[in-house]
Amino acid sequence: MKAVTVKLPGGAEQLQVVNIEKPVIRDGELLIKVKACAINRTDLMSREGKTGYMKNPVLGIEISGEVVEAAKDTNIKIGTRVMGLVNGGGYAEYAVMPADRAMIIPDNLSYEEAAAIPEVFLTAYQTLFWLGGLTDDNTVLIHAGGSGVGTAAIQLAKQLTKAKIITTAGSQRKLDFCQSLGADVCINYKEQSFEEEVLGATGNKGADVILDFIGASYWEKNLKSINIDGRWVLIGVLGGTVVEKVDIMQIMLKRLQLKGTLLTPRSDEYKRDLTDEFVQRAMPLFLQGKVKPIVDTVFSLEDIQKAHEYMEANKNIGKIIVRIDATE
Amino acid sequence: MKAVTVKLPGGAEQLQVVNIEKPVIRDGELLIKVKACAINRTDLMSREGKTGYMKNPVLGIEISGEVVEAAKDTNIKIGTRVMGLVNGGGYAEYAVMPADRAMIIPDNLSYEEAAAIPEVFLTAYQTLFWLGGLTDDNTVLIHAGGSGVGTAAIQLAKQLTKAKIITTAGSQRKLDFCQSLGADVCINYKEQSFEEEVLGATGNKGADVILDFIGASYWEKNLKSINIDGRWVLIGVLGGTVVEKVDIMQIMLKRLQLKGTLLTPRSDEYKRDLTDEFVQRAMPLFLQGKVKPIVDTVFSLEDIQKAHEYMEANKNIGKIIVRIDATE
Numbered sequence: 073m074k075a076v077t078v079k080l081p082g083g084a085e086q087l088q089v090v091n092i093e094k095p096v097i098r099d100g101e102l103l104i105k106v107k108a109c110a111i112n113r114t115d116l117m118s119r120e121g122k123t124g125y126m127k128n129p130v131l132g133i134e135i136s137g138e139v140v141e142a143a144k145d146t147n148i149k150i151g152t153r154v155m156g157l158v159n160g161g162g163y164a165e166y167a168v169m170p171a172d173r174a175m176i177i178p179d180n181l182s183y184e185e186a187a188a189i190p191e192v193f194l195t196a197y198q199t200l201f202w203l204g205g206l207t208d209d210n211t212v213l214i215h216a217g218g219s220g221v222g223t224a225a226i227q228l229a230k231q232l233t234k235a236k237i238i239t240t241a242g243s244q245r246k247l248d249f250c251q252s253l254g255a256d257v258c259i260n261y262k263e264q265s266f267e268e269e270v271l272g273a274t275g276n277k278g279a280d281v282i283l284d285f286i287g288a289s290y291w292e293k294n295l296k297s298i299n300i301d302g303r304w305v306l307i308g309v310l311g312g313t314v315v316e317k318v319d320i321m322q323i324m325l326k327r328l329q330l331k332g333t334l335l336t337p338r339s340d341e342y343k344r345d346l347t348d349e350f351v352q353r354a355m356p357l358f359l360q361g362k363v364k365p366i367v368d369t370v371f372s373l374e375d376i377q378k379a380h381e382y383m384e385a386n387k388n389i390g391k392i393i394v395r396i397d398a399t400e
Numbered sequence: 401m402k403a404v405t406v407k408l409p410g411g412a413e414q415l416q417v418v419n420i421e422k423p424v425i426r427d428g429e430l431l432i433k434v435k436a437c438a439i440n441r442t443d444l445m446s447r448e449g450k451t452g453y454m455k456n457p458v459l460g461i462e463i464s465g466e467v468v469e470a471a472k473d474t475n476i477k478i479g480t481r482v483m484g485l486v487n488g489g490g491y492a493e494y495a496v497m498p499a500d501r502a503m504i505i506p507d508n509l510s511y512e513e514a515a516a517i518p519e520v521f522l523t524a525y526q527t528l529f530w531l532g533g534l535t536d537d538n539t540v541l542i543h544a545g546g547s548g549v550g551t552a553a554i555q556l557a558k559q560l561t562k563a564k565i566i567t568t569a570g571s572q573r574k575l576d577f578c579q580s581l582g583a584d585v586c587i588n589y590k591e592q593s594f595e596e597e598v599l600g601a602t603g604n605k606g607a608d609v610i611l612d613f614i615g616a617s618y619w620e621k622n623l624k625s626i627n628i629d630g631r632w633v634l635i636g637v638l639g640g641t642v643v644e645k646v647d648i649m650q651i652m653l654k655r656l657q658l659k660g661t662l663l664t665p666r667s668d669e670y671k672r673d674l675t676d677e678f679v680q681r682a683m684p685l686f687l688q689g690k691v692k693p694i695v696d697t698v699f700s701l702e703d704i705q706k707a708h709e710y711m712e713a714n715k716n717i718g719k720i721i722v723r724i725d726a727t728e
Contacts, residue, residue: 321641323660332651
């Protein structure tokens with residue numbers, strides 16, 4: 073089968089489509105004929121050799137496709153349309169998925185749309201609710217509102233809570249889109265001082281939850297933007313990893329909770345439990361059309377280098393998808 | 401009545417015993433004839449003018465004493481021996497306490513011992529369980545094991561969980577005492593590299609929960625000492641407040657939860673709920689003698705300056721108590 077591996081740690085030019093053996097399933101697993109996979113920043117880091125936890129030589133952590141083989145101890149039928157997280161191996165014609173993590177694709181969604189769901193919506197759900205503890209009377213500040221997780225988080229916060237939603241992005245086009253998804257306050261971080269806008273929108277209190285994809289460059293501004301007892305979830309470091317000076321007295325006086333997270337290296341049990349709760353609470357919203365996967369562009373497997381370069385250019389709104397048509 | 405106030409923000413010499421009016425109770429409150437109060441670092445910060453949240457001109461946040469007046473809407477009898485947190489005003493012959501926060505003193509404890517309980521045991525309970533989420537299969541690293549909160553935390557962790565307890569202190573005398581309270585691994589931070597000892601005692605995994613009273617000077621070492629998914633509770637800054645060059649990638653990769661906390665500025669409701677749970681789970685242990693308040697020294701109200709200086713010298717094991725004998 074065709075699959076994408078990395079020649080040497082480095083840029084997009086290191087990606088190659090190779091022919092390898094189909095993977096073999098074990099107890100509790102499904103073999104899936106992949107119809108689409110999605111690109112994630114984790115994949116870029118794996119390509120650069122920066123994720124020690126990715127053991128699978130084939131990149132890709134989420135897919136949609138059709139079940140073609142199922143271990144005896146599973147109860148999903150051959151032919152079922154499923155989507156979900158995989159432990160690597162997603163950029164390929166066939167991939168293995170633990171059955172307890174497979175989500176049945178709602179009938180109204182295509183495979184390309186389905187592949188845009190697992191990683192960003194599960195991450196958004198995890199960060200908003202499991203780590204952020206977002207409640208109806210809270211305000212949430214979602215940075216990078218136009219990103220995959222950003223667009224997912226705005227929709228989930230809107231549909232599952234009455235919280236006030238503040239978002240930041242770097243263009244009017246992205247901000248308009250965020251507003252259409254349900255953001256209440258949209259801030260252009262290139263033209264406005266986001267911490268002043270957040271304080272202004274919250275009666276000088278600040279946000280109760282921050283989803284931070286930026287890291288170092290936003291540190292001081294996030295510290296000013298957060299309310300007492302605030303939960304600050306760190307899920308990306310697009311703005312650098314080293315903060316020059318951290319005043320931990322502020323963390324104590326504001327009683328802040330700073331929580332770093334990554335979804336991919338977490339345990340199978342964690343992913344199963346997160347998927348279960350997400351399916352119960354959020355999946356009906358997709359069928360009702362209240363929440364939608366946001367697909368920016370669909371590439372072919374042969375254009376995998378272009379797909380990575382496109383993500384690195386940071387112009388997408390929502391997900392970058394790769395369509396895969398198995399030949400065998 | 402006699403009470404201790406601060407002349408000007410500054411050192412212990414600024415403390416003065418003055419004569420002021422007895423406080424007046426409102427709905428839901430008790431008037432208590434104070435028998436003993438305890439010294440806390442919060443009081444030192446208030447004395448220095450560094451706690452904007454303390455509105456009461458009389459210092460002191462915890463007392464033990466006898467109920468002499470009770471609002472109609474309370475159900476505690478006159479004459480009851482109680483202990484608990486007060487919203488300032490503890491260094492005085494009479495103090496006001498919200499009735500829903502008053503804990504009845506076990507018969508086997510003196511007033512001096514009782515005054516050594518509320519702040520440090522409630523803080524230890526809050527940090528170990530509410531913020532630290534300590535479980536039986538965890539390891540907890542308790543810094544400043546000889547301090548008030550340290551001695552309380554070692555005992556509560558030992559009696560309420562099967563967690564492995566690692567503690568640090570700066571003298572053999574303190575470490576021996578920590579061991580007698582139940583600490584499994586005792587590290588002299590002046591002679592040993594605590595992060596190496598912690599890794600050695602945990603199969604190189606690190607501690608799941610850290611109670612950090614030290615802050616900046618221990619930052620890097622705590623980061624090395626903490627396990628994946630670890631909860632790092634920041635409750636003091638004895639080692640400084642500013643950390644240079646913080647690598648937040650480490651917080652993300654280890655999926656750390658850094659939680660700053662202070663008990664004193666929290667709401668009345670929070671203190672009531674914390675007290676309720678503590679009374680249910682931990683108070684029986686005092687009556688059974690399994691957990692004991694640790695009193696280092698008892699001063700008289702007239703020696704309040706000496707009591708503060710003694711805390712600043714950092715030689716105490718457990719609490720510094722002030723006995724108060726009301727004259728009227």
